[in-house]
Amino acid sequence: MYRALALLLLAPGLATAQDAFRGYEPLPGVEYYCTDDHGARKELGDVICITAGCDTWMARCDMSLNNPTWRRIQDGCPGVSLYDRIKTMQPPV
Structure with a gap:
């Protein structure tokens, strides 16, 4: 008996709550x-050469726990010489 009365009292409130959300578009x-x-945007799957300190490696833009991150895929970068690595470590003049 009490359950039927509670359903009758709550039913109009549920209908108006559903109508309130119908006008919104999905996110x-x-x-x-x-x-x-340099702050340039790189899409998921793009591969770049990263130099940090004296270490250089190839990295791919990948997802980790719903966050984009650079994953090391190979030590060293093809075509990057020792001179290029030292040049990137020096502050600009």
Whole structure:
């Protein structure tokens, strides 16, 4: 008896709550991307050469726990000489 009375009292409130959300559009999808050392946008799957300290490696923009991150895929970078690595470590003049 009490359950039937509670359903009758709550039913109009549920109908108005559903009507209140009908006018809203769904949220747009989230765009995931990485940034390089210059702040340029790199899409998921892009591969770049990263130099930190005296170490250089190839990295791919990838997802980790819903966060974009650079994953090391190979030590060293093809075509990058020791001179290029030292040049990137020096502050600009």
